[in-house]
Amino acid sequence: MSNNRPGPEIADSFDLGLVHRPRRNRKSEWARRLVRENVLTTNDLIWPMFVAAGDNLRTPVASMPGVDRQSVDQIVRSAVEAAELGIPAIALFPYTDNALKDAEGSEALNPDNLVCQAARAIKKEVPDVGVIIDAALDPYTSHGHDGVIADGRILNDETVARLVRQSVIQAEAGADVIAPSDMMDGRVGAIRDGLDAAGFQDVQIMSYAAKYASAFYGPFRDAVGSGALLVGDKRTYQMDPANGDEALREVALDVEEGADMIMVKPGMPYLDVLHRVKKEFGMPTFAYQVSGEYAMIEGAARNGWLDGDKAMLESLLAFKRAGADGVLTYFAPRVARKLRGAG
Ligand SMILES: NCC(=O)CCC(=O)O
Ligand SMILES: [Mg+2]
Secondary structure, three states, rough: OOOOOOOOOOOOOOOOOOOOOHHHHHOOOOHHHOOOOOOHHHHEEEEEEEEOOOOOEEEOOOOOOOOOOEOOOHHHHHHHHHHHOOOOOEEEEEOHHHHOOEEOOOOHHHHHHHHHHHHHHHHOOOOOOOOEEOOOOOOOOOOOOOOEEEOOOOOOOHHHHHHHHHHHHHHHOOEEEEEEEOOOOOHHHHHHHHHHOOOOOOOEEEEEEEOOHHHHHHHHHHHHOOOOOOOOOOOOEEOOOOHHHHHHHHHHHHOOOOOOOOEOOOOOOHHHHHHHHHHHHHOOOOEEEEEEHHHHHHHHOOOOOOOOOHHHHHHHHHHHHOOOOOEEEOHHHHHHHHHHHHO
16 A cells, blocks of 8 residues: 655665774775685695595496596596695595495405505505595495494494504505594594504594584495495484584593594584684694585585585685684585686
């Protein structure tokens, strides 16, 4: 219903008497650059890669558009690309044939398994790229869990014993960093002792210290072929998403046990945890932008629902702002190419 009566007088402009006008510092690109608090650089990136059996093979991971499983020769090519792009380190994850999986994850202790083959090949071709390998049984177990099981329980100490052997085998193959991702108690200290005893004092430990029982790992489990096998869930060892203080206690233990670097995982839903961990411990601290986070951004971008490049860069910058020293991200090669173009 229209109303022709004049309304109250509204001035065209007010004198607000403002002293502070925060917009001044945003008035142009040079000004914004000048006051920018955080930057994302290629030095912040760790590139996770999936190794599969075969030769000259790249198989797309359906739930991670743009990400392939790669045979060892292709992994080496990607490692060369990482070196060319200036990406400091890569992280290797195996896609293990179901026929090689058993309840104990024995293939993890095979010095000739896929990640060990890949590490040796990469170190021969591009020794200056850091190679990170998980200590964890889940890509190798027939039940998809990160530990050995008895009476339906994941056994802590028995699992740790295997992780120590796995770590030494991976170090022998050339891993520069062992990344325990299993969330068993006491594994960082045991792995440190095991590495030292085997002469690997310089092999670092990047601990998945605060790893949550998250729904965002779904596509990763497709990528390593453990998703369909997983029986139950991982809530007796991975953390409850409701908890923040507990993350600080977990990190404190891993630092005490000798972790060189700390990780919070997943990333974006846990920026508060990341921030608290960095603030409390001042350790080299990393975020894992996990497969589900990647899939959300990339899936939406491919549907035209958001600007993929911008969302990618914003999500990664958010990790820096929250306190991360670096990020494990499936976007690593793409963002490195983009940063190189911008530089
Ligand atoms: N231990 C490595 C992972 O579990 C990665 C999870 C993901 O990218 O979803
Ligand atoms: Mg722990």
